[in-house]
Amino acid sequence: MRAWKRPEIVSVPGESSAPWLHDTKTDSLVLARPLDAARLYVCGITPYDATHIGHANTYLAFDTLQRVWLDAGFRVHYAQNVTDVDDPLLERATATGVDWRDLAESQVELFRTDMESLGIIPPNDYVAVTEVIDEVAAAVALLQDAGLAYTVPTDDAIAGADGTISADLYFDVRAAEASTEWTLGDESNLDLVSMLGLFAERGGDPERAGKRDRLDPLLWKAARAGEPAWESPVGAGRPGWHIECSVIALKELGTDFTVQGGGSDLIFPHHDMSAGHAQALSGHPLAGVYSHTGMVAYQGEKMSKSLGNLVLVSRLRAEGIDPRAIRLALLARHYRTDWEWTAAHLDEAVLRLAAWTAAFGATGVSETNAETPGAAAALVQSLRVALRHDLNTPEALQLIDDSTAAPLDDPALVNRAISALLGVAL
Incomplete structure (x- = not known):
């Protein structure tokens, strides 16, 4: 699948290192x-x-991580999926009378446009689930052969092209714990009561009859009337949610990759189960670090599609808001914090962008202060230190704010650093 245009990332003199x-x-x-x-x-x-804005907050956080790595001289291999077949998508398509494929295609294109406008570095591998159906089915078959997947009677399943009626397939979490080094809850650090509550809230089915454990997640959904399905070695059907990411990540990045990222609402069950699937398939951990962004609220509730309390990037852009200001409004909050979006955040970002442009933009770069040699280089080094410490963008922004009051010896250097490290071209 096509991603979007990569922003120009300039080099900045000086040295950096890997982030914490x-x-x-x-x-x-x-x-x-x-x-x-x-x-x-x-x-x-x-x-x-x-x-x-909640989506943008997450992808901007990991864009910042990539910029810190790149500034330190590391090559980055970035992969991202698109869940272009799943129950929420099918339900929205039915409700709006739009073909699910057309709905997915139109929204992916809008996402691409939003990401490009915000200057987000695109993934090297941008993979739709519908592009890896065969690989997912093969992985489910391997888990079944290993005794880590089992069928659950499925009354509403329909026959595939060969006339066979299949059943839903589930991952056996207890069998996986016994045969691998993965333990349920290991990535999330949650107790059983918390896991059960989140599992029910986030797409799981703890009360389904026939399951061996209430927390066993769906691997393969058997074909149903009116739903898309593909023929496979495990019967006609389509992938479950967690297995898709395990398969795509292993395919594109291999095992033990550096960082698994996403919003904090994915910690459980999605990332916990994805790690379990990957461990069962490969015999190795999925990732070295599990990193999560906070949730963005609006009008007193977490911003979500189900509630409809959305602040859309495309709508802000249509209103004439500079995407750089949107980016600065998000960077002003630490990526791990939960916070609430208000118009005041955007107003603050617009003023910040204007101040930075005056100090370090096309007019600012001509003003130098020979009495403070090395001041710009020292500022850039301080920016690097802040960002290497758990992507502390609020501190980085404050450092630049504090430096707009008096001309530096090399405003052009600061301009390059703001562009490379924070993704804001002045």
Whole structure:
């Protein structure tokens, strides 16, 4: 699948190093230092609605991570999925009378446009689930052969092309715990009661009859009337949610990749189960670091498609808002915090952009202060330190704010650093 145009990333004189990043699994800061290339997987969208500020907040956080790696001289290999067949997408298509394929295609294109406008670095591998149906089915078959997947009677399943009626396939979490080094809840650090509550809230079916454990997740959904399905070695049907990311990540990045990223609403069950599937398939951990962004609220509730309280990037752009201001409004909050979007955040960002442009933009770069030699280089080094410490963008923004009051010896250097490290071209 096509991604979007890559922004220009300029080089900045000086030296940097790998960042320290919060790891959800250990609840600590760990050094995200690649052994070879920095390998990053960030879970993508389910394309049934446009990009909202919560989405942008997540992808901007991992864009910042990539910029820190690149500034330190590391090569980055970034993969992202698109869940272009899933229950929420099918439900929205039915409700709006649009073919599910057309709905997915239109929303993916809008997402691409939003990401490009915000200057987000695109993935090297941008993979739709419908592009890896065979690979997912083969992985489910392997899990079944290993005794880690089982069928559950499915009354509403229909026959495939060969006339065979299949059943839903589930992952046996307890069998996986017994035969691998993965443990349920290991990535999320949650107790059983919390896991059950989140499992029911986030697409799981803890009360389904016939399951061996209430927390066993769906691997393969048997064909139903009126729903898309593909023929496969495990019967006609389509992938479950978690297995798709496991398969795509392993296919594009291999095992033990550097960072698994996404919003904090994916910690459980999605990332926990994806890690379990990957461990069962490969015999290795999925990732070294599990990194998660906070949730963005609006009008008192977490911004979500189900509630409809969305601030859409495309709508802000249509209103004439400079995408750089949107980016600065998001960078002003630490990526791990939960916060609420208001118009005041955008107003603040517009003023900040104007101040930075005056100090370091086309007019500012001509003003130098020979009495402060090395001041610009020192500022750039301070920016690097802030960003290497768990992507502390609020501190980085404040450092630049504090430097707009008096001309520096090399405003052009600061201009390059703002562009390269924060993705804001002045």
